[in-house]
Amino acid sequence: MTFEVTILGCSSASPSYHRHPSAQVLNIFERFFLIDCGEGTQMQMERYKVKSQRINRIFISHLHGDHYLGLMGLLSTMHLQGRTKEMSIYGPKELKEIINIQLKYSQTILRFPIIYHDTNPDKRDVIFEDEQLSIETIILNHRIPCTGFLFKEKKKPRKLIKEMVEKYAIPIEFLHKLKDGEDYHQGNKIIKNEELTVAGNPARSYAYCSDTLYDERILESITGVNLLYHESTFMNDLIGRANETFHTTSKQAGIIAKKANAKKLLIGHFSARYKDLNPLLLEAQEEFLETRLSVEGETFRVE
Amino acid sequence: MTFEVTILGCSSASPSYHRHPSAQVLNIFERFFLIDCGEGTQMQMERYKVKSQRINRIFISHLHGDHYLGLMGLLSTMHLQGRTKEMSIYGPKELKEIINIQLKYSQTILRFPIIYHDTNPDKRDVIFEDEQLSIETIILNHRIPCTGFLFKEKKKPRKLIKEMVEKYAIPIEFLHKLKDGEDYHQGNKIIKNEELTVAGNPARSYAYCSDTLYDERILESITGVNLLYHESTFMNDLIGRANETFHTTSKQAGIIAKKANAKKLLIGHFSARYKDLNPLLLEAQEEFLETRLSVEGETFRVE
Numbered sequence: 001m002t003f004e005v006t007i008l009g010c011s012s013a014s015p016s017y018h019r020h021p022s023a024q025v026l027n028i029f030e031r032f033f034l035i036d037c038g039e040g041t042q043m044q045m046e047r048y049k050v051k052s053q054r055i056n057r058i059f060i061s062h063l064h065g066d067h068y069l070g071l072m073g074l075l076s077t078m079h080l081q082g083r084t085k086e087m088s089i090y091g092p093k094e095l096k097e098i099i100n101i102q103l104k105y106s107q108t109i110l111r112f113p114i115i116y117h118d119t120n121p122d123k124r125d126v127i128f129e130d131e132q133l134s135i136e137t138i139i140l141n142h143r144i145p146c147t148g149f150l151f152k153e154k155k156k157p158r159k160l161i162k163e164m165v166e167k168y169a170i171p172i173e174f175l176h177k178l179k180d181g182e183d184y185h186q187g188n189k190i191i192k193n194e195e196l197t198v199a200g201n202p203a204r205s206y207a208y209c210s211d212t213l214y215d216e217r218i219l220e221s222i223t224g225v226n227l228l229y230h231e232s233t234f235m236n237d238l239i240g241r242a243n244e245t246f247h248t249t250s251k252q253a254g255i256i257a258k259k260a261n262a263k264k265l266l267i268g269h270f271s272a273r274y275k276d277l278n279p280l281l282l283e284a285q286e287e288f289l290e291t292r293l294s295v296e297g298e299t300f301r302v303e
Numbered sequence: 304m305t306f307e308v309t310i311l312g313c314s315s316a317s318p319s320y321h322r323h324p325s326a327q328v329l330n331i332f333e334r335f336f337l338i339d340c341g342e343g344t345q346m347q348m349e350r351y352k353v354k355s356q357r358i359n360r361i362f363i364s365h366l367h368g369d370h371y372l373g374l375m376g377l378l379s380t381m382h383l384q385g386r387t388k389e390m391s392i393y394g395p396k397e398l399k400e401i402i403n404i405q406l407k408y409s410q411t412i413l414r415f416p417i418i419y420h421d422t423n424p425d426k427r428d429v430i431f432e433d434e435q436l437s438i439e440t441i442i443l444n445h446r447i448p449c450t451g452f453l454f455k456e457k458k459k460p461r462k463l464i465k466e467m468v469e470k471y472a473i474p475i476e477f478l479h480k481l482k483d484g485e486d487y488h489q490g491n492k493i494i495k496n497e498e499l500t501v502a503g504n505p506a507r508s509y510a511y512c513s514d515t516l517y518d519e520r521i522l523e524s525i526t527g528v529n530l531l532y533h534e535s536t537f538m539n540d541l542i543g544r545a546n547e548t549f550h551t552t553s554k555q556a557g558i559i560a561k562k563a564n565a566k567k568l569l570i571g572h573f574s575a576r577y578k579d580l581n582p583l584l585l586e587a588q589e590e591f592l593e594t595r596l597s598v599e600g601e602t603f604r605v606e
Binding site: 014015016020039081 | 317318321323324343345346350366369373375379380383401404405408409410446447
C-alpha cells in the first residue's frame with residue numbers, strides 16, 4: 001500500500017537557488033494530503049504532475065508566509081477549475097479570516113465549501129481518524145503558534161495461520177477476535193493467539209516537524225516514527241542564529257532523529273544562504289546515518 | 304535613456320504551461336516599477352535577475368488574486384533581506400487591510416515603511432509625477448474595481464541649433480525659454496523659435512491595461528501611446544466568455560491598439576486553455592500588425 005511524500009518546496013522564508021517555500025504532498029493509499037502551502041505551490045503541483053483535484057485535506061503548520069501564502073491561489077484555481085467537493089483545512093484559527101477577507105475583496109464565492117479545523121498549538125490532538133489512519137498534531141516550539149503533523153497507519157490486524165485455524169476448527173465468528181490478538185478458549189483449554197496468528201504488517205508513520213527550535217518534548221509524539229521530516233534551516237556553526245529565530249540546525253535534526261529512534265530522517269526548510277546542501281546532509285548524517293536531503297519533485301517512501 | 308518592460312508573468316487566473324500570473328517590471332531611466340505582483344513574482348525575479356531591492360514603487364491593478372498574491376511574500380523577503388527603504392504601493396484601498404492582517408498574524412513588523420496610495424477606479428488621476436515622468440491611472444472595466452497605469456516621460460525640451468543661437472547672439476539667460484519653444488524678440492524683429500531649435504526627442508509612454516472588457520473609453524487615456532500592453536485572455540471565438548468574465552479577445556486588443564494609434568501592442572494575460580499562443584498573436588495582428596506576444600523573461604523596449 002502506497003505511503004509516500006513528494007516534496008514541492010524545501011526552502012525557508014526567502015526562496016533561493018530555485019528552491020520554493022514549504023509544501024509537500026503525502027500519498028497514503030492514494031489519498032492525498034497537502035502539508036503546508038508556500039507561495040508557488042500550485043505551480044509546483046503543475047510542474048510535478050500532482051493533481052490538485054485529488055487533494056481533500058490541507059494542513060497548515062503556522063502563519064509565517066512561507067508556509068501558507070500559496071493557499072489562496074490554490075483555492076482560487078480549484079474554484080476556477082470547477083471544484084465542488086468540500087475541502088478540509090487544518091491550521092491556525094486565524095487562517096479563516098485571512099482567506100475570507102481575500103475572497104471578500106475579490107468578490108469570489110467559492111463553488112466548494114471549506115471546512116476549517118482549528119489546530120491548538122498547545123495540545124496534542126487527534127485531528128482526523130478513520131479506519132485506515134489517524135492524524136495528530138505535534139506541539140512545536142516556534143516564534144509564533146505552530147504545530148507539526150503525525151500521520152499514522154492504523155495498527156494492522158494479525159494474520160491468521162490457515163492450517164492452525166483449520167486444525168483447531170476455530171468458528172468463523174471468532175476470527176476477527178483472533179486478528180485482534182485474543183486467545184481462543186476451547187472447553188478448558190486455552191489456545192494462545194501466537195499459535196494461531198502472526199503479526200500483521202507494522203503500521204507506518206510520517207511526522208512533519210517544521211518550524212521549530214530543537215526541543216526534545218517532540219519525542220513523545222515522534223518516537224519510533226518511520227520517516228521523520230524535520231526542519232534543518234542552518235548548519236550548527238549558526239546555532240546562535242537558529243536559537244534566535246526558533247529554528248534547528250542539521251546536527252540537531254540528526255540528534256532528534258536518533259533520540260526518536262526514527263527509521264529515516266528527511267531534512268528540509270533550508271536557509272537561502274546555502275547553495276550547496278551537501279554539508280547540511282553530512283552534518284546530520286554524523287548524528288544519524290539514515291538522513292536524506294529534501295529535493296523538490298522527489299518522492300520519499302515511508303517504509 | 305532606458306525605457307523598457309520585462310514580463311515576469313503573462314497568464315490569466317489559472318497558471319498553466321509554466322506561465323505565471325501577471326507581473327512585470329518597468330525600467331525607466333534605471334528606476335524600477337513593479338506592475339502587478341501575481342503569485343510567484345519573487346521567484347520570477349530571482350529567475351530573471353531582477354533586483355527587488357531596486358524597486359521602490361509597486362502598482363496593483365485590482366484585487367483578483369492573480370494580480371497581487373505575490374505581494375505579501377515579496378514584502379516579507381525584502382524585510383528578511385534587510386530592506387529599510389520606504390516602499391510606495393499604489394492600488395485599491397483594501398490592499399492595506401489584506402497586508403496588515405497577514406503581518407499581524409505572522410507577528411511581523413516590517414523594517415521598512417509602506418506608503419499606501421489608494422487608487423480611485425472611477426477617475427483618471429495623476430498618481431505620481433516628477434521632473435522625468437508622470438504616472439496616471441487608466442479607468443478599466445472589469446468585474447471588480449480595476450485600474451490600468453499609464454507611464455509617460457515628460458515632454459522633452461527642444462534642442463538648440465548652436466550656429467543659429469550664435470548667429471543671433473541669443474543671451475544665455477534666454478536659452479531655457481528657447482528650449483521651451485518661445486520666440487526671441489530682437490528689437491522689433493521676431494526670430495521664430497523654429498529657426499533656432501529643433502524638436503527634442505519625443506516623450507515616450509507605456510500603458511498597462513489588464514484586466515478589462517473591450518471598452519473604447521480607454522482611448523482617452525492611451526491614444527498615441529508608444530507601447531500598449533493590453534490583456535488578451537481569449538480568442539475571438541470565445542467573445543461570449545470574454546464578455547461574461549469582463550475580459551478581452553485578441554482581435555479586440557488589436558482593434559483597440561489600432562484605434563488608439565499605438566506604436567506597438569503587447570498582448571498578455573492568456574487563458575490556461577491555450578498551450579500555443581501563436582493563434583492569439585495572428586488574430587491580433589490581423590487588426591494591428593505591430594503586435595507582440597508577452598513572453599516571460601523577455602524585455603520589450605518602449606521606442
